[in-house]
Amino acid sequence: MSSHSFAHPKTISEIRSLYHNEKVSVPDFAELTASNIEKQDSRLGAFLNFDRKSLISRAQEIEKQRSNLEKYPLFGIPIAVKDNISTAGIKTTCGSKMLENYVPVYDASVIKRLVDMGALIVGKTNLDEFGMGSSTENSAFFPTKNPWDTERVPGGSSGGSAAAVAAGMVPVALGSDTGGSIRQPAAFTGILGLKCTYGLISRFGLVAYASSLDQIGPLARSAEDIALILDAIAFKDAKDSTSAADPNSELYSKSIGKSISGLKAGLPREFLAEGISPAVKELVLKAAEKFEKLGVKVEETSIPSVKYSLAAYYIIATAEASSNLARFDGIRYGHRAEGKDILELYSSTRAEGFGREVARRILLGTFVLSSGYYDAYYLKAMKVRKLLNDEIVKSFNKYDFLITPTTPDTAFKFGEKTANPLEMYLTDICTIAVNLAGIPAISVPCGLINGLPVGVQLLASRFGERTLISVSDAYLRDTKFNEMVPPFMKEEH
Numbered sequence: 138m139s140s141h142s143f144a145h146p147k148t149i150s151e152i153r154s155l156y157h158n159e160k161v162s163v164p165d166f167a168e169l170t171a172s173n174i175e176k177q178d179s180r181l182g183a184f185l186n187f188d189r190k191s192l193i194s195r196a197q198e199i200e201k202q203r204s205n206l207e208k209y210p211l212f213g214i215p216i217a218v219k220d221n222i223s224t225a226g227i228k229t230t231c232g233s234k235m236l237e238n239y240v241p242v243y244d245a246s247v248i249k250r251l252v253d254m255g256a257l258i259v260g261k262t263n264l265d266e267f268g269m270g271s272s273t274e275n276s277a278f279f280p281t282k283n284p285w286d287t288e289r290v291p292g293g294s295s296g297g298s299a300a301a302v303a304a305g306m307v308p309v310a311l312g313s314d315t316g317g318s319i320r321q322p323a324a325f326t327g328i329l330g331l332k333c334t335y336g337l338i339s340r341f342g343l344v345a346y347a348s349s350l351d352q353i354g355p356l357a358r359s360a361e362d363i364a365l366i367l368d369a370i371a372f373k374d375a376k377d378s379t380s381a382a383d384p385n386s387e388l389y390s391k392s393i394g395k396s397i398s399g400l401k402a403g404l405p406r407e408f409l410a411e412g413i414s415p416a417v418k419e420l421v422l423k424a425a426e427k428f429e430k431l432g433v434k435v436e437e438t439s440i441p442s443v444k445y446s447l448a449a450y451y452i453i454a455t456a457e458a459s460s461n462l463a464r465f466d467g468i469r470y471g472h473r474a475e476g477k478d479i480l481e482l483y484s485s486t487r488a489e490g491f492g493r494e495v496a497r498r499i500l501l502g503t504f505v506l507s508s509g510y511y512d513a514y515y516l517k518a519m520k521v522r523k524l525l526n527d528e529i530v531k532s533f534n535k536y537d538f539l540i541t542p543t544t545p546d547t548a549f550k551f552g553e554k555t556a557n558p559l560e561m562y563l564t565d566i567c568t569i570a571v572n573l574a575g576i577p578a579i580s581v582p583c584g585l586i587n588g589l590p591v592g593v594q595l596l597a598s599r600f601g602e603r604t605l606i607s608v609s610d611a612y613l614r615d616t617k618f619n620e621m622v623p624p625f626m627k628e629e630h
């Protein structure tokens with residue numbers, strides 16, 4: 138086996154064929170994965186926690202499953218996990234000083250499923266602290282670099298997961314998406330990222346940011362890999378009271394290879410308005426034309442309340458965050474500061490443990506929930522959410538899916554938006570309506586601008602994941618935009 142055969146990023150089915158046809162062992166593949174990560178990651182900083190020795194020992198355990206392969210559909214498939222998803226015995230820091238040394242005693246439900254199916258958990262990836270941010274610059278430890286241009290951010294908050302997949306370190310990674318944190322980094326790094334229907338994937342073991350919006354989901358290089366991971370991790374979980382069963386029980390991977398001719402798509406004009414770069418708009422319109430060539434009927438439409446979604450999101454998300462993060466008080470777990478009494482212990486723990494952005498959001502959230510302001514802010518935001526939801530439901534009476542940009546522009550440079558939080562928040566303008574409405578959306582690569590990837594976002598109605606998988610797959614089979622790799626990967630050949 139030549140090392141050459143691993144130089145190019147592999148998909149799940151290619152790795153399967155190495156294990157099954159070429160009889161490569163899981164520990165051998167894990168060694169190569171480890172060497173590749175050690176080589177790339179000193180430059181990119183995608184992983185907060187990667188340890189060769191534990192990887193190899195996990196791989197040795199998995200190798201024992203070989204005699205019983207039908208039971209292990211993800212046998213030996215390497216998966217990186219965002220560091221706000223609980224992994225038993227492996228540190229889960231949430232990118233925060235508050236949890237710098239926190240080692241959970243239990244696995245998140247998604248991790249349990251993956252491990253039960255034979256997957257190889259590779260390590261924990263970098264993120265903006267508690268998922269709050271769009272660039273990984275809010276990680277308390279270090280920022281992750283974009284594999285396409287290391288002077289630029291990989292997006293966030295799942296920037297580590299996106300960079301790990303885009304640089305070919307792993308075929309797939311898990312991220313979480315509260316307002317765009319899977320889709321935006323996927324777009325910035327030229328890969329696919331899916332935010333599912335709210336409730337489709339269990340949140341048990343996902344450290345909560347804004348519980349009514351948070352969803353775990355996959356990042357990968359092909360629609361098929363997205364579908365295969367979804368097959369593994371989508372189920373109704375008794376441990377999450379908001380978990381919802383998909384009314385359709387067919388495997389998501391059955392949606393690969395289907396014709397999409399005859400579908401109807403809408404192009405909501407609010408997503409192509411002011412603030413969207415003309416070059417991004419052009420590529421999204423080109424993607425829409427491509428869909429027409431594939432037999433989809435595309436027409437312009439409108440979702441008027443989208444323009445209020447950013448404001449509503451930053452009220453609802455911060456309100457929920459202020460409540461969720463109250464648990465980090467220095468008593469139960471995590472960082473603890475000194476204090477002459479309990480109040481001082483609480484306040485110095487929180488002052489030391491949380492970064493600036495997290496503190497800003499707790500303050501904002503506490504404010505919008507406080508008496509006298511609740512009606513003016515929180516209640517009003519909830520009304521906007523309902524309005525938006527109604528418009529979106531109506532839109533899917535007419536269309537099978539909607540086409541929008543994922544981000545207003547390509548990946549920005551480090552420091553470019555850190556001085557002005559509002560500018561940073563505006564990078565989420567295309568993704569957050571999806572979380573507010575609880576519907577699924579996927580970001581799919583649709584070309585390059587000045588050497589930087591651009592994503593087109595496809596939205597479907599609740600439990601419309603199969604439509605999203607079929608349309609992304611058909612689009613990428615035709616355009617091959619997911620085969621674009623960062624320049625450094627070409628140079629290595």
Ligand code: GLN
Nearest residue numbers: 268270314315316317318
């Ligand atoms: N960038 C958005 C925020 O900062 C979304 C983050 C996310 O989806 N976790 O809230």
